[in-house]
Amino acid sequence: MPEKSGIGASEPDEMSEVPDRKKLRSGFTTGTAATAAALAAAHILAGSGGPSTVEVRLPGGERLLVPVTESSIISSDEAMAVVIKDGGDDPDVTNGAEIGAIVRRRSEPHLVHIIGGRGVGRVTRPGLAVAPGNYAINPVPRAMLEENLRPLLGSSAFPGIEVEIFVERGEELAARTLNPRLGIEGGISILGTTGLVKPFSNEAYIATVDSALSVAQAAGLKEAVLTTGRQSEKLGRKARPELPEEAFVQVADFFGDSLELAAGYGFSTIGLSVFFGKAVKQGAGHRNTHAHRNDQDAAALADWLPDLGDQTRAAIRQALTARAALEEIQRAGAEELVALVADKALVAARSFAGPASDLWMMIFDYDGRLMTERRLEGGQ
Numbered sequence: 001m002p003e004k005s006g007i008g009a010s011e012p013d014e015m016s017e018v019p020d021r022k023k024l025r026s027g028f029t030t031g032t033a034a035t036a037a038a039l040a041a042a043h044i045l046a047g048s049g050g051p052s053t054v055e056v057r058l059p060g061g062e063r064l065l066v067p068v069t070e071s072s073i074i075s076s077d078e079a080m081a082v083v084i085k086d087g088g089d090d091p092d093v094t095n096g097a098e099i100g101a102i103v104r105r106r107s108e109p110h111l112v113h114i115i116g117g118r119g120v121g122r123v124t125r126p127g128l129a130v131a132p133g134n135y136a137i138n139p140v141p142r143a144m145l146e147e148n149l150r151p152l153l154g155s156s157a158f159p160g161i162e163v164e165i166f167v168e169r170g171e172e173l174a175a176r177t178l179n180p181r182l183g184i185e186g187g188i189s190i191l192g193t194t195g196l197v198k199p200f201s202n203e204a205y206i207a208t209v210d211s212a213l214s215v216a217q218a219a220g221l222k223e224a225v226l227t228t229g230r231q232s233e234k235l236g237r238k239a240r241p242e243l244p245e246e247a248f249v250q251v252a253d254f255f256g257d258s259l260e261l262a263a264g265y266g267f268s269t270i271g272l273s274v275f276f277g278k279a280v281k282q283g284a285g286h287r288n289t290h291a292h293r294n295d296q297d298a299a300a301l302a303d304w305l306p307d308l309g310d311q312t313r314a315a316i317r318q319a320l321t322a323r324a325a326l327e328e329i330q331r332a333g334a335e336e337l338v339a340l341v342a343d344k345a346l347v348a349a350r351s352f353a354g355p356a357s358d359l360w361m362m363i364f365d366y367d368g369r370l371m372t373e374r375r376l377e378g379g380q
Helices: 030-045 139-152 170-174 202-218 230-239 255-264 276-283 297-301 310-318 322-331 336-353
Strands: 053-057 063-067 070-075 078-084 098-106 112-116 160-167 223-227 248-250 269-275 358-364 370-376
Touching: 030 053, 030 063, 030 070, 030 078, 030 098, 030 139, 030 160, 053 139, 063 078, 112 139, 139 160, 160 170, 202 248, 202 255, 223 230, 223 255, 230 248, 230 269, 230 358, 255 269, 255 276, 255 336, 269 276, 269 336, 276 297, 276 322, 276 336, 276 358, 297 310, 310 322, 322 336, 336 358, 336 370
Parallel strands: 112 160, 223 248, 223 269, 269 358
Antiparallel strands: 053 063, 070 078, 078 098, 098 160, 358 370
C-alpha cells in the first residue's frame, strides 16, 4: 500500500545522482504517527491533560518521542489528537500530513478496536496485506497501536478502547500514490514495518513493487509488464492496449529484484518497457540500473557491435549520456545495435527471473518511438 510520490513520478535521468544518504534525516511512518496520536488522545481521556509529546514503542522495541500538534476533549467518553507526519528527508507524499486519532471508551474489557475514518482508504481488491472490505491499516501499524494502548486497558478509565484513525486531505493525497491502482479507495494507507522512515529506502521501493505484483496476480493476470517510470509505462500501455492497468508495474531502477519478484508470483510472461538508457544498463547485467552505480556503460556499448566504424565507436565511447550515445548510433545508421541491447537485456533478465517465464522487451527512444521489440521464450 504505497504512499510514495517518488515511485514512478518521473522517468529517471541517466546521469542523475542519489543524495548522500549519510547526510539525510530519517523520519517516522504513518503507522507511528497514528499510534502517537492515539496515545495522546488516550492520555487526555484518562485525565492526564494534553501532552506536547508522547513516547511510542516501535516494532523493534525502540522508543521514539513524537511531537503532538493538537489535542482536545470531544465528550466525556471521547478525545482526539493530531500528529504531523515527519518523513525526514524522504520524498514522501504523506510528509507533513495531519494524521489524527479519535479515542473512545468501550465497555468491552481488554479490547482495542481499530477503525479508519476520513482520509483512510479501504481495500477493494485481493492481493494486499489487508483483506478487501477493511480499512487500509496494515498489520504492523495495527499491532503497534494495540501494543502501545494495551497497558491502558483494564482500569476504570478504560475497560476497552476504540481508535478511529483519520487523515486530513487523505483522499487528495492518495490520488498522488499508487493506491487507486491497487484498489485502495477513499484515502491513504497507514503503513510501516519498523516505524521509521529511511530516506530513499530501497526496501520501501521494492515493497511497493511487491504489492503491485501481488495485486496483479490476485486479479488472475498471467502477464506483468515492468516499466522504469510513468513515461515508459504510458508507452508500454499504448503498445499493449489489451492489457489492464494492473499488469503494468513501475519498478524504477530495481531491475533484478523486480524480475525475481515477478517470477516468484508465477507470471508466465514478463515484459519490459524501457527507454534506451535503462536498456543499456539492463543489458550490462546490473541488478540496479541507477546512473551513479554504473557510469561506464556507454564505453561498453561501443564494443557490443564488432563491425561499428572506428569513428562511431569513438563517438559512443565519449558520450556522456545514453541519450548522446543513441544520437551517435542513429547518426551512423547503426540501429541494429539497439536490437542487440534488447537481446543482452533479455539474457540478463533471464538470469534474475529464472527459466520458467517468457520474456519480452520494448525499447523506446527519447521521442517515444518504439525502436525494437524482442522476445526470449521460456527455457532459453
